[in-house]
Amino acid sequence: MLRLGQKAASRLQNEVQANWIRSGRRTLSDSQTSAGLTRSIIVGGGLFACACGGTVAYAKVSPDFRKNVEKNAPPIATVFDMVLGPSRTEIKDKIPSDAFKSKIKTKSVDPLKAPLKDSRKVLETTEPSNAVEATTPPNVPAPEITAPTPAEQQGEENQSLLIQNMQNNEKLPSDEAKPADQEENQVSDVKPTQIEEVTTQKEQQSSNIQTSNVETEKNDQQQISLKTEERILQQEVEEIADAAATSAILDDLLNACSIACSNAILLNVNAANAIALHSSILRTANDDFAASATEKSLQWEDVAHARDDMNKAQIEAEASFRNAIEELAKIKHVLQETNCENNHDLGQRVVDIGRDCMNMSHDLEEAKARVQGKVLEADVLKRYLEDIEKMKEKFQNEFESSLPTISTEPEWKRTGKRVSQDEENAMLLHMQHRVEELQRELSEERTLGAERLDEVVSSVRAEVEDHVKKLAELDLHKRLEEQRLNHEEQVTELQRTHDDDIRRQLKRQASAHVEHMSEALSYMERQAAEKYEKLVETTMEEQKSEFLVMMEAERAANEAKTASIIDKHQLELEMAIARVRGIEQAVDGRAHVENVTRKAQELSLACDALLHTIKYGDKGKPVPLATELTTVKKVYDDNNALNVFSAAVPTEAVERGVYTEEILRASFRRIGKICRRVSLVDQNRNSLFVYFLSYLKSLLTVSSAQLAPPTEIDQSALDVFTIISYSNYCLDHGNLEQAARFVNQLTGEPRRVVEGWLKEARLLLETRQAVEALATVSKGLVIGAQLEK
Amino acid sequence: MSNLPSVGKENEYGKNIDKCITDLAIKVGTGVIVGGVFSLLFRRKAWPMTLGGGIGLGMSYSNCENRFRSHYVDGFRLKPKPNQPPSVEEIPDVVEIVQQSTDTPSNSSQETTSEPKS
Numbered sequence: 001m002l003r004l005g006q007k008a009a010s011r012l013q014n015e016v017q018a019n020w021i022r023s024g025r026r027t028l029s030d031s032q033t034s035a036g037l038t039r040s041i042i043v044g045g046g047l048f049a050c051a052c053g054g055t056v057a058y059a060k061v062s063p064d065f066r067k068n069v070e071k072n073a074p075p076i077a078t079v080f081d082m083v084l085g086p087s088r089t090e091i092k093d094k095i096p097s098d099a100f101k102s103k104i105k106t107k108s109v110d111p112l113k114a115p116l117k118d119s120r121k122v123l124e125t126t127e128p129s130n131a132v133e134a135t136t137p138p139n140v141p142a143p144e145i146t147a148p149t150p151a152e153q154q155g156e157e158n159q160s161l162l163i164q165n166m167q168n169n170e171k172l173p174s175d176e177a178k179p180a181d182q183e184e185n186q187v188s189d190v191k192p193t194q195i196e197e198v199t200t201q202k203e204q205q206s207s208n209i210q211t212s213n214v215e216t217e218k219n220d221q222q223q224i225s226l227k228t229e230e231r232i233l234q235q236e237v238e239e240i241a242d243a244a245a246t247s248a249i250l251d252d253l254l255n256a257c258s259i260a261c262s263n264a265i266l267l268n269v270n271a272a273n274a275i276a277l278h279s280s281i282l283r284t285a286n287d288d289f290a291a292s293a294t295e296k297s298l299q300w301e302d303v304a305h306a307r308d309d310m311n312k313a314q315i316e317a318e319a320s321f322r323n324a325i326e327e328l329a330k331i332k333h334v335l336q337e338t339n340c341e342n343n344h345d346l347g348q349r350v351v352d353i354g355r356d357c358m359n360m361s362h363d364l365e366e367a368k369a370r371v372q373g374k375v376l377e378a379d380v381l382k383r384y385l386e387d388i389e390k391m392k393e394k395f396q397n398e399f400e401s402s403l404p405t406i407s408t409e410p411e412w413k414r415t416g417k418r419v420s421q422d423e424e425n426a427m428l429l430h431m432q433h434r435v436e437e438l439q440r441e442l443s444e445e446r447t448l449g450a451e452r453l454d455e456v457v458s459s460v461r462a463e464v465e466d467h468v469k470k471l472a473e474l475d476l477h478k479r480l481e482e483q484r485l486n487h488e489e490q491v492t493e494l495q496r497t498h499d500d501d502i503r504r505q506l507k508r509q510a511s512a513h514v515e516h517m518s519e520a521l522s523y524m525e526r527q528a529a530e531k532y533e534k535l536v537e538t539t540m541e542e543q544k545s546e547f548l549v550m551m552e553a554e555r556a557a558n559e560a561k562t563a564s565i566i567d568k569h570q571l572e573l574e575m576a577i578a579r580v581r582g583i584e585q586a587v588d589g590r591a592h593v594e595n596v597t598r599k600a601q602e603l604s605l606a607c608d609a610l611l612h613t614i615k616y617g618d619k620g621k622p623v624p625l626a627t628e629l630t631t632v633k634k635v636y637d638d639n640n641a642l643n644v645f646s647a648a649v650p651t652e653a654v655e656r657g658v659y660t661e662e663i664l665r666a667s668f669r670r671i672g673k674i675c676r677r678v679s680l681v682d683q684n685r686n687s688l689f690v691y692f693l694s695y696l697k698s699l700l701t702v703s704s705a706q707l708a709p710p711t712e713i714d715q716s717a718l719d720v721f722t723i724i725s726y727s728n729y730c731l732d733h734g735n736l737e738q739a740a741r742f743v744n745q746l747t748g749e750p751r752r753v754v755e756g757w758l759k760e761a762r763l764l765l766e767t768r769q770a771v772e773a774l775a776t777v778s779k780g781l782v783i784g785a786q787l788e789k
Numbered sequence: 790m791s792n793l794p795s796v797g798k799e800n801e802y803g804k805n806i807d808k809c810i811t812d813l814a815i816k817v818g819t820g821v822i823v824g825g826v827f828s829l830l831f832r833r834k835a836w837p838m839t840l841g842g843g844i845g846l847g848m849s850y851s852n853c854e855n856r857f858r859s860h861y862v863d864g865f866r867l868k869p870k871p872n873q874p875p876s877v878e879e880i881p882d883v884v885e886i887v888q889q890s891t892d893t894p895s896n897s898s899q900e901t902t903s904e905p906k907s
Contacts, residue, residue, distance in 0.1 A: 621794070659794070659796060663793060663794065663796075664796070666793055667793045667794075667795075667796055667799070670793070670799060671799045674799050674802050674803075677802065678802060681857075683861045683867065686857065686858045686861050686862070687854055687858070688850065688853055688854040688857060691857060752798060752860065753797070753798060753799050753801075753802065754797070754799070755797050755798065756795075756796045756797010756798055756799065757796045757797055757799070758797075759796075759797065760796045760797070
C-alpha cells in the first residue's frame, strides 16, 4: 500500500511536471504567436508599401502601364495624377500649337502643291463648290477689337474693354475650335458623303454601262464619254478633298493665331497695368510723409513686389508678343501660298482670313505701344523721384555744413540735449534764408517754366502733327487695303458666277450631244440587225436543202451495204451454232464422269480428314467433328449408307470431339497408379484407415507394370493390380478395346476413378468404328467411279 | 504429366489428400495457439496446448474421412449405387439401326457393313 502510495505520488508528481512544462510551452507559444503576429503585420505592411511604390515608379517610367492601370482601376488614376501629374496624352491635347505645327509640316507638302496643279486642267467643278460653301465656318469676330482709341485718358477703360474682348475672343476661338472641329468632322463627313454620292453616281453610270454593253457600236463612244465623265468626277472629288484640307489647315492656323494674339495682347495689358501700379505705389510711398515707420517699410515692400511683378510681366509680354508675330507671319505665308484659282469660296476664305490677320496685328501693335507709353511714364516718375532725392540730400548737406554742431534730428531726439537759443535762432535764420532762396528760385522756375512749357508745347505740337500725319497715312493705307480686298472679293464673285454659267451651258451641250449620239447609234444598230438577219435566213435555207440531198444519197448506199453484210453473217452464224451443239454434248458427257470422280475423291478426302482428326486431334485436345461430317454430307447427299454412318457418330464426339488414343494411353498410367492406391476402398470399407491401408498395400505390392493377358481368363483371379497390368499391356500393343474390357472389370473406388477414362475410351471406339465404315464406303465409291471411266 | 487433360475424376484423390494435409496443419496450429493462449491463464502449463493440438488433429481427421466418404455416405446413410455399364445384350445391332433409319431394305441389304464386335 505504501509502495502503491509512493508510486502514485511519484506518478502524480510526474504528471504535474509534464503539465507545467506543457503549459510553459503553451505560454511561450502564446507570446511567440503574439510576437509573430506583430512581425507578420509589419512585414505585410512593408510589402504593401513596396508594391505601391513600385507601381507608381513603373507608371512614371512606362506610360502604357499607366494607361492600362487607369483603364482597369480609375480611382488609381487620381492617385497617379496627384503624385506624377497629368499624363502626357492629356497635356498633348491641351497644346494645340505643336499639333498644328506638325499638321502644317505634314500637310503643307501634299495638298497645296501636287493635286491643285492637276485641278487646273479640269474645267468644271459645280457640286464640290456647293459643298465647300456649306462648310465655310463663320468669320472670326476680330473687327470688335479695332475699337480702342490711342488716347491715354481712355487708357484704362479701353484696357478693360480690350480685356473683355480678348476674353470673348479667347472663348470664341475655343468655341470655334469645337465648331471648327465639328465642321471639320462635318467636312470630313461631307467629304465621304460627297465621295459616296459621286461613287454611287459612278456606280450607277457603270451599271448602266454594263447593261448597255450587250449592244454593239455605240458602246465604244459611250464608254469614252463616260470615262471622261468619270475622270472629271474623280478630279472633282480630289478637289473637294484638297479644298477641305486647305480650309481645315487655315482654320487651325487661324485659331492658333487668334489665341496667340489674344494671349499677347492680354499679357501686354497686364504688363502695362503692372507698370502703372508700380509707379503709383512708388509715388504714394514717396509722398506719404504722415505714415509711421512700419507703414513706410510696408509700403516700400509693396514697391519692391510691384517692381518684381512689373519685370516679370514685361518679360512675359515680350515673349508672347514675339510668339504672336511668328504665328501671324506663318499664317500670312500660308495664305500667300494657297492657290485658289479654281475654288472661289476658298479664295473668299483666304481674303477673310487675311483681313482678320491684319486686324490682329494692328491690335497687337497698339497694345505694345500702350506698354511702351507706360514705360515712359515710369521713367518720368523715376527721374522725378531721383530729383527729389537729390534735393533732399543737398538740403541735408547744407544743413550739416552750416550748422555742424547741431546733430541730426534722430540723434538730438535720442540724447535729449536742448539746443541753445542762439543755435535755434541761427537755424531759423538759415531756414528763412533758405526759404526765401527757394521762393525766388520757384518764381524764377515758374517764369522759366512757362517759357519752357511754351517751347515744349510747340515741339509737342510738331510731334503730334507728325504723329497725326503718320496715323492718317496708316489709316489711309488700311482703307486702301480694305478697298483692295473688297475689290478682290467682287472680282472673285464675278468670276465664280461667270464660271457657273459657263459650266451650266457646257453641261447642257454635253447632254444634248450624248442624246444625239445615242439616238444615232440605236438607229444604226437597228438597220444592221435587220440586214444581218435576212442574210442569215437565206444562207440557212440553202444549207438545209443541200444537206437533205446529201443525206438521201448516203442512206441509200448504207442500206445496200448492210443487206449484204447481214446475209453473210447469217450463214456463218448457223454454221457456228451447229458446231457448238456438238461440242456441248461431248462436254456434258465428260462433265458427268468428272463430277462423279471428283465427288468420290472429295469423299475420300473428307473421310481421311475425319480419321486424321480422330487420330491426332489438335495437339491432344478434342476437336469437334461437326465440320468434317457436314463436309461429308455436302459431298454425298443422296447415299443412304453414308447418312446412316454419319448419323452413327455419337453426338458428343460431334460437338465436343474425342481424345486421341495417345492421350488415353498416357493418362492411363496415372490413373492406374491411383487405382492401385485406392484398391481396397469400396462402398463398405471407406474410412481413412482403409485408405491408408490400401496406400500401404500399393507401396508394398510388387506387380509388373505390364502383363500379357492369358487367352482364358479366370474371373476370380482378377484383382486391381492384375487388371491394371493387363490393360497397360493391351494399351501398349494398341488394343484399346481389350484394355477397355479389362478396365470394365474394376469395382469400387478404383472403378470410380477410372469411370471418366472408360467413357472416353468407349466414345473413341464408337467414333472410330463409324468413321472407318464411312471410309470403307467412300473407297468403294471411288472404285466404282474409276470403273465407270 | 501436366499437359494431360483430366478425363474424369482421377485427380480427385490427390486433391482430397492435399486438402486433408492443409486442413490438418491449420487445425493443429490453431489449436496449439488457442491452447497457448489458454495456457497463459493456467500458470504457463503445457497441457492446454496439447489439448488444442489434439482437438485440431481430431477435427481434421474427421473432416478428411468425411471428404473421402462423401461419395458413398451421405451423412450417415449409404448413397444408392451408381449405374452399371450396359450389359452386352443391351447393345443394339447396327443392322437394326440401319433398317430402322432406311425404308428400302434392298438398299440396306446391299450396304450393310460388318457387325461390331462387342
